[in-house]
Amino acid sequence: MKNKEIPELVVRRLNLYARCLGYLEEMGVLTVSSKELGDRLGIADTLVRKDLSYLGEFGHRGVGYYVSQLRHSIRKMMGADKPRALVIVGAGNLGLGIGKYHQHFLDNHRVVAYFDTDPEKIGQSVEGIPIYPMEKMEEIVAGMGVELAVLAVPKDQAQRAAEKLVLAGVRGILNFAPIALQLPPTVRVAYADLTLELQNLAYFLEKEANSTSPAGFVISRRRKEE
Amino acid sequence: MKNKEIPELVVRRLNLYARCLGYLEEMGVLTVSSKELGDRLGIADTLVRKDLSYLGEFGHRGVGYYVSQLRHSIRKMMGADKPRALVIVGAGNLGLGIGKYHQHFLDNHRVVAYFDTDPEKIGQSVEGIPIYPMEKMEEIVAGMGVELAVLAVPKDQAQRAAEKLVLAGVRGILNFAPIALQLPPTVRVAYADLTLELQNLAYFLEKEANSTSPAGFVISRRRKEE
DNA sequence: TAGATTGTTAATCGATTAACAATC
DNA sequence: TAGATTGTTAATCGATTAACAATC
Numbered sequence: 001m002k003n004k005e006i007p008e009l010v011v012r013r014l015n016l017y018a019r020c021l022g023y024l025e026e027m028g029v030l031t032v033s034s035k036e037l038g039d040r041l042g043i044a045d046t047l048v049r050k051d052l053s054y055l056g057e058f059g060h061r062g063v064g065y066y067v068s069q070l071r072h073s074i075r076k077m078m079g080a081d082k083p084r085a086l087v088i089v090g091a092g093n094l095g096l097g098i099g100k101y102h103q104h105f106l107d108n109h110r111v112v113a114y115f116d117t118d119p120e121k122i123g124q125s126v127e128g129i130p131i132y133p134m135e136k137m138e139e140i141v142a143g144m145g146v147e148l149a150v151l152a153v154p155k156d157q158a159q160r161a162a163e164k165l166v167l168a169g170v171r172g173i174l175n176f177a178p179i180a181l182q183l184p185p186t187v188r189v190a191y192a193d194l195t196l197e198l199q200n201l202a203y204f205l206e207k208e209a210n211s212t213s214p215a216g217f218v219i220s221r222r223r224k225e226e
Numbered sequence: 227m228k229n230k231e232i233p234e235l236v237v238r239r240l241n242l243y244a245r246c247l248g249y250l251e252e253m254g255v256l257t258v259s260s261k262e263l264g265d266r267l268g269i270a271d272t273l274v275r276k277d278l279s280y281l282g283e284f285g286h287r288g289v290g291y292y293v294s295q296l297r298h299s300i301r302k303m304m305g306a307d308k309p310r311a312l313v314i315v316g317a318g319n320l321g322l323g324i325g326k327y328h329q330h331f332l333d334n335h336r337v338v339a340y341f342d343t344d345p346e347k348i349g350q351s352v353e354g355i356p357i358y359p360m361e362k363m364e365e366i367v368a369g370m371g372v373e374l375a376v377l378a379v380p381k382d383q384a385q386r387a388a389e390k391l392v393l394a395g396v397r398g399i400l401n402f403a404p405i406a407l408q409l410p411p412t413v414r415v416a417y418a419d420l421t422l423e424l425q426n427l428a429y430f431l432e433k434e435a436n437s438t439s440p441a442g443f444v445i446s447r448r449r450k451e452e
Numbered sequence: 453t454a455g456a457t458t459g460t461t462a463a464t465c466g467a468t469t470a471a472c473a474a475t476c
Numbered sequence: 477t478a479g480a481t482t483g484t485t486a487a488t489c490g491a492t493t494a495a496c497a498a499t500c
Binding site: 233235236270272273276286287288289 | 471476
């Protein structure tokens with residue numbers, strides 16, 4: 001019902017719902033209740049309804065939500081209904097790996113360029129996507145109106161590359177380098193920090209190793225069946 | 227001061243502090259205050275102190291914290307002081323990209339094996355790390371006591387591969403496939419969900435495009451200088 | 453109609469921040 | 477000593493959950 005700021009946590013879940021709804025749509029499911037949707041994602045039904053209420057009133061009492069309609073409403077609100085160009089900075093193993101792996105899942109996002117410093121790579125193209133020198137960034141990015149970038153350069157080049165992206169007009173960066181970027185607050189940065197994630201996982205192994213719990217074996221399942 | 231459960235959000239920040247302390251240590255800095263450490267990461271000094279109090283009392287009033295000592299305390303608590311073997315499932319672009327990119331940053335983690343289904347790849351090795359067939363997973367993983375894995379296989383193979391990992395004894399999975407894994411609650415899963423992160427970023431672009439804010443240019447910086 | 457399920461308000465829970473005495 | 481900075485308790489803020497009237 002509200003119209004303004006959607007909290008970040010809610011945005012994340014809305015995108016999760018949209019993906020799940022896409023899956024349901026493929027399966028030919030027509031309606032879904034908040035309970036059912038929540039169960040698939042390990043989220044309480046009441047929270048699902050609260051999240052969805054940010055979009056307006058799309059539910060039908062006694063029935064649930066129309067899968068396709070709800071999905072489109074969320075995607076519209078999230079801006080996932082319009083195509084978006086994307087550049088990847090760093091055409092090394094990681095950058096190319098990401099580009100190739102996600103080619104299929106990118107949905108409305110499309111990789112339009114790689115950037116790299118390596119003269120060997122510059123001028124080549126990968127699956128039809130050209131690799132440009134860093135110096136061309138402003139030209140290409142500004143020229144095409146690209147606003148999203150993936151940053152996959154070595155740690156010590158990340159800050160500089162990020163600044164160049166911002167100068168060229170990028171407003172959202174998905175950063176793979178294990179470093180906190182210092183950028184203007186108008187630029188949104190998401191961190192894909194694998195080292196940190198691994199350390200976080202390790203803590204929970206460590207914790208369980210230390211707790212003297214009776215070593216029973218795995219029985220229940222975390223979430224309901226998909 | 228406490229000894230038990232550290233909330234997940236706190237664990238994340240502790241690992242962030244540890245990394246920042248490593249950087250300070252390299253710079254030759256001997257002590258740091260909660261204010262200074264917080265400023266570098268965009269976290270309030272009072273929250274830094276509260277987080278650190280989970281470890282015990284390591285600070286020195288009027289002085290701050292000894293960088294090296296604090297770093298080691300955190301790393302010990304987080305289990306980052308002992309080496310840990312890691313396998314990567316999926317020796318495609320993404321899997322190899324991650325393996326190669328992180329070789330340098332992995333700290334106490336060491337990639338000991340790749341797994342893949344492609345007969346072309348099986349038997350080869352990459353930077354000295356062998357690529358095994360999926361059938362060998364149980365043998366290798368259980369044999370080496372590996373507890374952490376990175377999952378970088380195509381979406382539709384992710385659930386099966388994850389189950390195999392769990393059977394082989396893995397207890398923590400960093401999942402790159404854009405899908406919610408259904409696993410026993412004893413297994414910890416971290417999601418590196420790039421598609422979702424891009425969608426989240428896109429929402430904020432969308433939001434700002436919609437809000438009719440006066441288009442002033444970038445002035446301030448998000449965080450203090452590093 | 454009766455059963456199912458929504459949308460929303462109030463209650464609860466957890467995380468962050470403010471305040472400040474303790475003390476190096 | 478005076479200034480700096482900690483560790484902790486109390487206050488605030490935000491997010492989740494419970495409850496339930498509205499209604500398809």
